[in-house]
Amino acid sequence: MTDYDLTTRPPGPATASVPLLTVVDERLKTTSICWALAHGSRDDPQDRGGIAHLLEHLVMSCPLGDGGTHLSFSEYVERRGGQANAQTGLEVMLYYAQVHADDAEDVAAALLRAVLEPELDDSTLDSERTVVLQELAAAAADPADAVQDAVLAQLFPGHPLGRPVGGEPDQLGTVTAGDLKAVHRERFVRAPGVLVVVGPRVPQVLTRAAAHATGRPVARAPHVPLEPVGAGDPLPDPATRDFAWLCFGARSPRAGIPGRAAYGVLAHLLGSSPSSLLYRTLRSEHGLSYSFHAWDRGYREAGAWRLLIGAEASAADRVHAVVDELLAAVAEQGPSPDDFDAALRQAEMSLVLESETPLEYAKLIAERSCSAGRPWSLEEEITELRRVSAADVRRAAADVRRHLLLTVRSVAA
Numbered sequence: 001m002t003d004y005d006l007t008t009r010p011p012g013p014a015t016a017s018v019p020l021l022t023v024v025d026e027r028l029k030t031t032s033i034c035w036a037l038a039h040g041s042r043d044d045p046q047d048r049g050g051i052a053h054l055l056e057h058l059v060m061s062c063p064l065g066d067g068g069t070h071l072s073f074s075e076y077v078e079r080r081g082g083q084a085n086a087q088t089g090l091e092v093m094l095y096y097a098q099v100h101a102d103d104a105e106d107v108a109a110a111l112l113r114a115v116l117e118p119e120l121d122d123s124t125l126d127s128e129r130t131v132v133l134q135e136l137a138a139a140a141a142d143p144a145d146a147v148q149d150a151v152l153a154q155l156f157p158g159h160p161l162g163r164p165v166g167g168e169p170d171q172l173g174t175v176t177a178g179d180l181k182a183v184h185r186e187r188f189v190r191a192p193g194v195l196v197v198v199g200p201r202v203p204q205v206l207t208r209a210a211a212h213a214t215g216r217p218v219a220r221a222p223h224v225p226l227e228p229v230g231a232g233d234p235l236p237d238p239a240t241r242d243f244a245w246l247c248f249g250a251r252s253p254r255a256g257i258p259g260r261a262a263y264g265v266l267a268h269l270l271g272s273s274p275s276s277l278l279y280r281t282l283r284s285e286h287g288l289s290y291s292f293h294a295w296d297r298g299y300r301e302a303g304a305w306r307l308l309i310g311a312e313a314s315a316a317d318r319v320h321a322v323v324d325e326l327l328a329a330v331a332e333q334g335p336s337p338d339d340f341d342a343a344l345r346q347a348e349m350s351l352v353l354e355s356e357t358p359l360e361y362a363k364l365i366a367e368r369s370c371s372a373g374r375p376w377s378l379e380e381e382i383t384e385l386r387r388v389s390a391a392d393v394r395r396a397a398a399d400v401r402r403h404l405l406l407t408v409r410s411v412a413a
Contacts, residue, residue, distance in 0.1 A: 020210035020305040021365055021375055023198040030082075031104035032359040033206070034096040035115060036366035038373075040089050042299075044085015044162035044220055048175055050132070051183050053088045055118075056129040058180065058344050059095065059213040060086050062118040064110055073097075073114035076163070077107055082230075083359075090161055091299055094371050098359040101200050107204035116189055120180045130170060141272070143409035148308065150407040151249040154230035154306055160221075180253075190218045192373065196366040198358045223301050232405030236319060242410040244313045248323055249392030249407070250400040252296055252303035255371060260298050261347075261384050262303075262392035263305050266400065267294040268350075269335055269343040269393065270307060270326060276346075277339055279328070282322050288315045293409045298371075305400050313410060320406065329399035334390045347385055350376060 018035075044051045061072045065071045078082035095115055099107045133184030139145040154161035195206055229251065236244045252263040270278040282288050291310040297303060311319045335343065340349045354360040355378050368376035 006219060008220045013211045018193055018195050018210050019369075019375070020195045020202075021199070021208055021369060022196070023361065023365070024201065024203050025198070026200045028198070028200045028358060029101060030098050030358060031101045031107075031197065031201075031203070032096070032098045032362040033104070033111060033199075033203075033361075034094055034107055034196045034366040036196070036370035037095075037115075037188065037191045037193040037194060038091065038220060039093055039188055041165040042286050043164055043187060043191075044160075044163065045179075045183075048179060049163050049173055050136075050172045051175060051179065052093060053182055054125075054129065055171060055184060055188060056093060056095075057086045057132055057193050058120060059114050059118050059371070059377050060084070061128050062114070062120065064113055064118055065117075066246060066321045069204040072093050073110055076110050082107065085379060087166055087369075090165060093298075094361065094363055096363055096366075101285070103203060104197075104201075105203045108197075110307045112126040112205065112209055118184070118243055119348050120177050121182065124181065125177050129175070132166070132172060132243045133169055136164075136169055136172075139166060143411050144308065144310065147245045147247040147409040148306070150221055150233075150409065151247040151306060151405070152304060154232055154405055154407055155249050155251055156302070157227050157230050158171060159224055159226060159301070161299055161301065161304075163186065187218055187411050187413070191365040192217045192220070192370070194369045194375075196362045196369070198362040198365075211238050219327050220300075226301055227403060228256075228402065231300060233234055233408045235406070235407055236410055238314045238317060240313045240410070241312040242412055244311060244316055244410045245307045246311065246316060246319060247407045248307040248309075248404055250403040252305040252396075252400070253298065253303050254300060255298035257298075259392060259396075260296075260303065262388050262396040263296040263303065265385070265393050267296045267305065267307075267346050268346040268394045269330065270294045270323075270341060271343075271346065273342075273346055275339075277326050277335070278323075281326060282309070282319065282405070286318065286322065288319050288322065298391070316408070324351055324401070324404075326400040327397050327404070331401050332395060334394035337390070340390045340393065344385065348382055351381060351385075 001092040041052050060074045063070045074084050077097045080103045086095045096109055153162045154294040253260045272292055289309050289311040296305045354364050
């Protein structure tokens with residue numbers, strides 16, 4: 001792979017300025033690179049849901065076309081023993097790779113070419129569309145996945161945040177290579193973003209790319225007014241023998257609002273750790289579920305607090321009662337000092353653990369910095385977490401309980 005410099009590449013789409021954030025650790029033998037773009041499923045055209053997700057697949061799968069190679073970026077990286085992947089979110093997309101440090105310069109150049117100049121032809125589009133449709137079919141057949149799309153649709157009805165990230169199969173079927181090229185040219189490569197490197201040294205090609213990509217970024221899509229939340233689903237029939245996935249959800253404060261961290265601590269208080277209130281009550285005391293997870297995410301107009309629990313349909317009413325009782329207890333009395341301390345430590349350590357895995361750290365920095373529009377710091381987030389008080393968590397629990405809705409998807413026995 002030849003060197004790739006944005007100052008010498010053929011004329012192409014204007015690209016936004018790309019800040020380069022680096023963590024240099026000479027003890028590392030690998031280099032992790034992540035490019036985050038402030039472009040996600042919420043930016044899909046109204047009648048072309050899934051273009052962002054489809055574009056993600058194409059960027060990773062199109063031939064690089066440099067020096068006659070037919071390899072995609074994914075295969076190029078993996079043939080060198082590294083790993084590469086991408087992910088599409090509601091508001092941010094990530095493209096990342098981890099390789100031996102000796103290969104970092106070539107792989108960084110390949111990443112720039114893959115993202116900025118993918119060969120968006122009909123052949124690759126048709127191939128990847130088939131893959132995406134299979135991926136969507138698999139997700140639709142998995143109630144644990146389907147229920148999470150359903151709760152976002154209920155929390156954000158008629159809103160871009162309520163659309164399935166993967167897209168709608170019928171709409172994906174009408175997407176053309178021209179549609180993809182237009183989105184890529186007009187929004188994708190001009191979206192605000194950030195490049196992150198974690199490794200023993202910084203690839204020079206990325207330094208030049210950050211210095212010379214000085215096009216004016218497109219403005220982020222304007223805020224969309226929020227409609228009232230949906231009504232949720234009824235509890236499943238207790239007479240059935242089905243297994244059900246119950247997803248409890250509530251809106252939380254939007255990204256950047258002071259006090260958001262309390263909702264994350266509340267998620268750890270009711271999370272899957274044996275130290276959590278929910279684990280001790282739902283699993284250890286009542287034996288109602290072995291699989292559950294809680295998390296909170298902030299977006300531009302609002303956040304989403306969610307709790308996913310798998311249980312037999314016959315136990316769903318008791319699961320619902322336990323969740324309501326725990327939220328009521330925290331809302332009225334606050335967490336005990338020991339439980340609050342454990343949840344706070346869990347929240348902090350989840351960040352610390354990610355920071356000690358180079359690729360995960362690169363992704364964490366990139367996603368957080370891209371979402372906030374400024375460089376993110378682990379120390380600053382930990383400081384913010386340590387400002388959370390038990391009273392803050394009590395108020396968050398009261399807010400979540402007051403607006404909590406339920407979505408349900410069952411697996412036939």
